[in-house]
Amino acid sequence: MNFTIVKAVKEGIRALYGEDINIEEIQVQNTRKDIDGDFTIVVFPFTKYSKKKPEDTAKDLGIFLRNTLEEIGSYNIIKGFLNLSMSSEYWISLLNKLAMLKSLDINLERPKTFMVEYSSPNTNKPLHLGHIRNNLLGNSISKLLKANGHKVIQVNLINDRGIHICKSMLAYQKWGNEETPATKGIKGDKFVGNFYVKFENEYKSQIKNLVEQGFDEEDAKNTAPIIKEAQVMLQDWENGDERIRELWEKMNSWVYNGFGETYNNLGISFDKYYYESKTYKIGKDLILKGIEKGIFFRKPDGSVWVDLKDEGLDEKLLLRADGTTVYITQDIATAIQRVEEFSPDSIIYVVGNEQRYHFQVLSLILKKMGYKWYDKVMHLSYGMVELPEGKMKSREGKVVDADDLIADMLTTAENMAKENGKLEDLNESEKLHIINRIALGALKYFILKVDPKRTMLFNPTESIDFNGNTGPFIQYTNARINSVLRNASKLNIKFNGKASDETRLLKKEVEILRLLQRYDEIIIEAASILDPGMIANYCYDLSREFNQYYQEYSILKEKDNKILQFRLLLILQVKRILEHGMGILGIEMPERM
């Protein structure tokens, strides 16, 4: 419709003032809520053609548009703004068209292929709230792109090797006593994470001792015996030492079991896993070849670097002096592998904003290596989740653990249901199912409604809300609609799934239709800036509109069958869009609550 109006305005300016204007000059916006109208045209830019006051120009244009477009019912003018109100026939046909759509996904002639990498955990510590934001964002972005008609490959790159893993392995060797997650009765990732903490504690106390003996801080960090041992272990690992490899595989499998449980709870899955341990060698070879080609250079100590000064950056390390690889080494290899295997149009890395520099460097190195697709590497850089006392630090144990948080949400959801006297007539498993959806809905919505690039604050003492602009509010709206539809069938109301042209519409109904009309626009825009928050806020607005409508007017008590049919169709479409939108956020709707 938007475009139809723009075209008509262009014609109008030509007919009225004889000027052929650029369509960029024509601004058609959605009319503000408190003003009558559906679309607003800003007429200020046209006054230079009309040589008239804005009000008079708007009047000319209003008359012209009303005569040209039958969809326009009426118009009004406020200052330099021409507000158009569409006819009720227009809205009803819009609703009927929407109802006939098989899918709310955008239909694209030429879908693109996106690879979305997210989660990418280290196998030395359990997941925390920051990872939750990452996982939810990655998952939701993938769904958002799919809803836009694209093909999406969701991948997870497991950082399963490196000095950090050796730290927990070493601690296990020293203090593990052959315990396992099973004998201890705790989740595998937690079990391994504990040993990582044990290492860090021992490391810290060794540094402290050395400093007391007169070493300076840097020296102490480098010469502490335990870090030396870990470095040796990393070399042994790279050399394929069997005992080390065995331990490594055992501990990693514990971690994967633990992560699997958390992913499962969050409703997240991947199409493909990449393991750093399998790609780092390819990366190393590529670097060595790069030296021969003169792309990279070796320093006297044997370490390998790339010089990015001509790109405005610094030198960057690619291989350590002892020949072991760093993070970026395998990222280079993985990117190349992915392009060869899937030739995606874009690889989106969902990684925290602290790694901006890293991905800038990655892309530039690929460019230097001669890969023309270097600009397909896209970093979706999201903000940290902070606690009231500041950033979360896993080494200091100042984190909100992912599993604990999910468990807390479940308890809260259960208490809320009890308090409100809900779900009492259901059996345990039904109750659990619904509570689970509500708890996760609250958590997911809380995280995803915030613009990804913003640093967000989480206050654990003020637990996540279930009222207001929240997931449960939207789920509740949907549950109410379900209830109306159930009652309709109990009352033997025959629903014919079509609205009649002759239905008279309430103002509130038009407001809802206006929102429904914008849904595809919202999906497209949200995808273009990779912000699921837009979807969340849209669903909230729509839910609010519906609740106001619901409170003020009765659907099922309506005597006029035409109106009743219209209302049923309207709320069914609201439900459909809410489900679709929340689905993009990875939030499932309970049938009732």
Next chain:
RNA sequence: GGUCCAGUAGCUCAGUGGAUUAGAGCAACGGCCUUCUAAGCCGUAGGUCCCAGGUUCGAGUCCUGGCUGGAUCACCA
């Protein structure tokens, strides 16, 4: 110090092609359940949109400078 990001109500956040009187939720206060689910609805109160300039008929939005907070510039990942 360089680069990047952010600063909107007491708190958490919308406002993303400049446009009509800057919006929600939470917290506070006051109303609405014999009427389709009150996890809801209505109302009251709450603002120097960090500051100063500039562009514009018009700036929370664009530009410049500054202030504050965060990230980053590692043989960490």
